[in-house]
Amino acid sequence: MSLADLPPLRESLEAHGLFAKKAFGQHFLLDLNITRKIARLAAPLEDVQVIEVGPGPGGLTRALLEAGARVTAVEKDARFLPLLQELAEAADGRLTLIEADALTVDEDALAGGGPFKVISNLPYNVGTPLLIKWLSRPEPPAQMALMFQREVAQRIVARVGEEAYGRLAVISQAVCEAALVMDLPARAFTPPPKVASAVVRLEPRAERPAPALLASLERITAAAFGQRRKMLRSSLKALGGETLCEAAGIAADRRAETIPVSGFLDLAQALLQRD
Incomplete structure (x- = not known):
């Protein structure tokens, strides 16, 4: 058949x-x-x-x-x-x-x-x-x-x-x-x-996050969108808050829904370097 x-x-x-x-x-x-x-x-x-x-x-x-x-x-x-x-x-x-x-x-x-x-x-x-x-x-x-x-x-x-x-x-x-x-x-x-x-x-993508950076991105996005109505200084407080945002070059008074993918990758990279 x-x-x-x-x-x-x-x-x-x-x-x-x-x-x-x-x-x-x-x-x-x-x-x-x-x-x-x-x-x-x-x-x-x-x-x-x-x-x-x-x-x-x-x-x-x-x-x-x-x-x-x-x-x-x-x-x-x-x-x-x-x-x-x-x-x-x-x-x-x-x-x-x-x-x-x-x-x-x-x-x-x-x-x-x-x-x-x-x-x-x-x-x-x-x-x-x-x-x-x-x-x-x-x-x-x-x-x-x-x-x-x-x-x-x-x-x-x-x-x-x-x-x-x-x-x-x-x-x-x-x-x-x-x-x-x-x-x-x-x-x-x-x-x-x-x-x-x-x-x-x-x-x-031809260029995409390495596994360690992707794991860091998952932590950042879980925190940021878990409290998406809060400013990053608050939603990311447990991960570094304002200090982390400063290291990534992102204003800490912004909210998660305003941050593009590239910005989240910068935050993930800053977290990875800090850890």
């Missing part, structure tokens, strides 16, 4: 008696036109190693395989493994299934030590922790095309001064160029979630 011979996704779900589990944040994309568009947004994929998290019934997985990718799919919900195994048997050895929690897997081991892309319709309940995990790697993925709740997607791509601008935007944009590239209404999913979704594409 080839990929073209596989039955429609709804038929496969019914044949295996499968349904989405709310506890796992599952919402299935069964429209192959949509999943193929997501794959095109992450092109080129021919002979590219891709890690996919939470494939569920395999709608996006099919599109990635059709585009020529070599896919390692990490699925926590063992119910879907028999259905995905049918897809693997039609994929000419280009689909590897891993039953695991994506928060704990070693991506380098999954990718064989080489470069890889991460392309996923992420489970809503672990999307942000997974993104932070991948951004915090010494070498981030070659590209990420990830689906989140639209509110989370907006927080990733927000610019300084915008309402959604915060810790997630600073860390994401310090490491990558981030763009919202596709909106999806709730009705595109089975079952429909209560919110809209969006795909964010992240491309690693």
Whole structure:
């Protein structure tokens, strides 16, 4: 059997008696036109190693395989493994299934030590922790095309001064160029979630923070945005307050939402040098 011979996704779900589990944040994309568009947004994929998290019934997985990718799919919900195994048997050895929690897997081991892309319709309940995990790697993925709740997607791509601008935007944009590239209404999913979704594409910057500086940036942003309405002299008091701001060349009476990514990197560097 080839990929073209596989039955429609709804038929496969019914044949295996499968349904989405709310506890796992599952919402299935069964429209192959949509999943193929997501794959095109992450092109080129021919002979590219891709890690996919939470494939569920395999709608996006099919599109990635059709585009020529070599896919390692990490699925926590063992119910879907028999259905995905049918897809693997039609994929000419280009689909590897891993039953695991994506928060704990070693991506380098999954990718064989080489470069890889991460392309996923992420489970809503672990999307942000997974993104932070991948951004915090010494070498981030070659590209990420990830689906989140639209509110989370907006927080990733927000610019300084915008309402959604915060810790997630600073860390994401310090490491990558981030763009919202596709909106999806709730009705595109089975079952429909209560919110809209969006795909964010992240491309690693040629110059990005070293791991130690990124760890320092996480401390700075956690403090600054944890009390975002306060001036930096107050929100960063435990990390040095006015002295730290002075070392970074930033006025201590400014608030977190007014500081661009470059300013937060200056603060992180000052903290790193002090420690």
